[in-house]
Amino acid sequence: MALTRSEAASKVMVALDKPDARAALQLAERLQGSGCWAKVGMELFYAAGPDIVRELKARGFNVFLDVKMHDIPNTVRGGARSIARLGVDMFNVHAAGGSAMMSAAVQGVRDAIEAGDAPNRPLIIAVTQLTSTSQATLNDEIGIPGPVEDAVVRYARLAKSAGLDGVVASPLEVAAIKSACGADFATVTPGIRPRGADAGDQSRMTTPLDAVRGGTDYLVIGRPITGAPDPVQAFQTIVEEMSS
Ligand code: C5P
Numbered sequence: 139m140a141l142t143r144s145e146a147a148s149k150v151m152v153a154l155d156k157p158d159a160r161a162a163l164q165l166a167e168r169l170q171g172s173g174c175w176a177k178v179g180m181e182l183f184y185a186a187g188p189d190i191v192r193e194l195k196a197r198g199f200n201v202f203l204d205v206k207m208h209d210i211p212n213t214v215r216g217g218a219r220s221i222a223r224l225g226v227d228m229f230n231v232h233a234a235g236g237s238a239m240m241s242a243a244v245q246g247v248r249d250a251i252e253a254g255d256a257p258n259r260p261l262i263i264a265v266t267q268l269t270s271t272s273q274a275t276l277n278d279e280i281g282i283p284g285p286v287e288d289a290v291v292r293y294a295r296l297a298k299s300a301g302l303d304g305v306v307a308s309p310l311e312v313a314a315i316k317s318a319c320g321a322d323f324a325t326v327t328p329g330i331r332p333r334g335a336d337a338g339d340q341s342r343m344t345t346p347l348d349a350v351r352g353g354t355d356y357l358v359i360g361r362p363i364t365g366a367p368d369p370v371q372a373f374q375t376i377v378e379e380m381s382s
Pocket of ligand 1: 153179204266268269270307338340359360361
């Protein structure tokens, strides 16, 4: 069944990959009220700090803090505790850190909730393989043998057993993840390119409509919106396509 426009909009996470708070908020204010999420990644968070999350929450956005933690479990637990206090709606860690590290992220959130410091319980998501990682990079550089999809599904199972809520993966891998981990296990997919758009550094990609048809829960979209001459128009065109 086709998505309504508001259902489609609520699946889009706009990557505010901007160098400072001013540029990010300028873009966010144009998208305010459209129903999309705001994704805060390393470029923006390292420049603007926790205040950017508060500013976006104050403007009504659901916020995905995409800082991809990957460290020893004790450090990740503390990091997750601090992130939970910020009131983000989703954040992520690298599955490559292993199950003890992922469980520590869950524990960190629990710590903040039990201490009464967290306004809500964020979704905790594991990065499987970056969508810029090609088959050759995985096998020849990272040193993981076999098809990308197998490596992604193995990490997804590990994330699920560590108590996480879902994974970041390519839209091309969603069906395999859902069949291994269940329909309720969330999939967050970058690597979205409308037909004819520039791939940039992404390798494992598909169009917004194919991502929706493939069962993706959340579509992370950066440059096709943020780099467009009219970002709001680009967002609306994508939502239109998703709900067609
Ligand atoms: O501009 P583009 O649409 O390629 O942006 C994709 C966004 O998703 C970027 O902010 C990038 O950091 C993020 N991301 C990704 N691949 C992952 C996880 C996050 O591209 N596996």
